[in-house]
Amino acid sequence: MNLEKQKAFLIHFLFIAVTLGIIFIGFKYLLPLLMPFVIGMLVAAILRKSIDSISKKTHIQRSFVSIFILLVFYSIIVLLAIMVGAKVVSFIIELFSKLPGLYAEKLEPALNSVNNDLLTRFPNIEPFLEERLDTINDAIFGYIKSTSESVIGAVTKVATQIPSMIINLIFTIVSSFFFTIDFHKIVDFVLRQLSDEKRNMVVRIKENIVGTLIKFIKAYATLITITFVELSLGFSILSIPNAILLGVVVAIVDIMPILGTGAILIPWSIIGFVLGNTKIGVGMLIMYLIITAVRQALEPRVVGQQIGLHPVVTLICMFVGVQLLGIIGLFMFPIIVTILKKMNDEGTIHLFK
Numbered sequence: 001m002n003l004e005k006q007k008a009f010l011i012h013f014l015f016i017a018v019t020l021g022i023i024f025i026g027f028k029y030l031l032p033l034l035m036p037f038v039i040g041m042l043v044a045a046i047l048r049k050s051i052d053s054i055s056k057k058t059h060i061q062r063s064f065v066s067i068f069i070l071l072v073f074y075s076i077i078v079l080l081a082i083m084v085g086a087k088v089v090s091f092i093i094e095l096f097s098k099l100p101g102l103y104a105e106k107l108e109p110a111l112n113s114v115n116n117d118l119l120t121r122f123p124n125i126e127p128f129l130e131e132r133l134d135t136i137n138d139a140i141f142g143y144i145k146s147t148s149e150s151v152i153g154a155v156t157k158v159a160t161q162i163p164s165m166i167i168n169l170i171f172t173i174v175s176s177f178f179f180t181i182d183f184h185k186i187v188d189f190v191l192r193q194l195s196d197e198k199r200n201m202v203v204r205i206k207e208n209i210v211g212t213l214i215k216f217i218k219a220y221a222t223l224i225t226i227t228f229v230e231l232s233l234g235f236s237i238l239s240i241p242n243a244i245l246l247g248v249v250v251a252i253v254d255i256m257p258i259l260g261t262g263a264i265l266i267p268w269s270i271i272g273f274v275l276g277n278t279k280i281g282v283g284m285l286i287m288y289l290i291i292t293a294v295r296q297a298l299e300p301r302v303v304g305q306q307i308g309l310h311p312v313v314t315l316i317c318m319f320v321g322v323q324l325l326g327i328i329g330l331f332m333f334p335i336i337v338t339i340l341k342k343m344n345d346e347g348t349i350h351l352f353k
Helices: 002-058 062-097 099-121 123-160 162-181 183-192 196-237 243-255 262-274 278-307 311-325 327-346
Strands: none
Touching (some): 002 183, 196 243, 243 262
């Protein structure tokens, strides 16, 4: 009896391991190749109810309604992307490209002035001051230069990928037209290939995926909104021009795990201190600490509450996802675990009690 239980356990374990391996390979290698078609199918699924409703009420053929809705949808998306993207990119490039020059023109002379003042008062500490000043100079300049190069490099990299992005966009738009026009035919064809049990499972998986994605988007929209409000208020209190636009830019940067708000607020704080503007230096530092603390405290909880996972489980999923798949894993792993949990709760699969 014990031997049979051990065999059952091993078979169950191998099944889970193989399933997870297939999912990992799919997301790592297959998903990027098919991304335009995946997005096209998602767009078709999202717009399906609206298209069906309009077609039914207006008695216009569904294919014509689909084409019209998709044209409006993509026109709005492209217009917003061009308007917002152009402003954000130009602002980031202008801001970070000026940092090294700002250091050479203002920060370094300010440090030298402080150094000369100290030498006048305490001439005996000249060797010590020179060594420390060189160290501070190198550290500040190196940090500003590396941060500027990283941000500008990231923006430039995105710019160089524009031709590839345009090709992907074309395939996404074309595939979404085909998927939207023949959505019901495609779904019916796929479901006909499955048994009743598997068909019901696929339908439940689809419902769980859509529901989880919507909740996940809501969670991160909440986090970004909180960060934006914190930044805008902070910039306004510090009397920084264009506080709202800056809040949008830094909130967008905060989404990126590699950069975060520190890529902008920490150099800004250092510049404030060196130039003698203690208000800006302290203010930026306090903003960074508050935003980081709030983000770290809320992210697992907000995401976990939306998708139904414990904050600790959400945190583990996000960490493991980043280690395995990078930024995609940060979002996908909590979604996958949520779907598995819901299917287990519904009795579709049996992974844990």
